[in-house]
Amino acid sequence: MLELVMKISLICLTLSMLGLVYRLIKGPTVPDRVVALDAIGINLVAIIAIISMLLNTNAFLDVILLMGILAFIGTVAFAKFLEKGEIIENDRNQ
């Protein structure tokens, strides 16, 4: 039963990622696309967790943490780029 439920929820996550990819392609503004990419990264975390349960291994659990950190850093960098026009400011005269 557990394996069947894992496969069902993998299918649900795949469908929701398809919806997010639709928003990523169509989204009228740039922040829309960033929101969709952030949600895709967070969904990938869940997919990795389910696949490591299906494969009965705990070798992929580092990847969960890594994907979370990478999604956060990417979103923050993109938000700063949208707001200020550059990511790392090198202006020393402030």
Add this chain to the structure above:
Amino acid sequence: MTVISEWLIVIFLLFGSFLSLVAAFGLIRLPDVYTRNHAASKSATLGVMSILLAAFLYFYFIEGHFSSRILLGIAFIFITAPVAGHLISRAAYNSGVKLWEKSVRDDLQYKKKEREH
């Protein structure tokens, strides 16, 4: 004991995947960036947290392996996902993305005008 833990894992998995579907549905259906951000940052976060909790319970009860990395992942996602949502929403407002045309009031507009004067 294993039967109870199996049921717990199943419930958390189904709840998480349902919430993830809700997030995708909201991202498709809602009218502007801010409402979409609302849908994505809340329900996707809770869904992923419950799926990670299911993974933690699975590795703890069935494999007998206490995995602190999943707990760290849950805490990290719980802290950072709303912050990322807030940052991207503020960047959208400051870079001039319009609200939905049926939205009633925009309090930040007056603040922005006061700051410019």
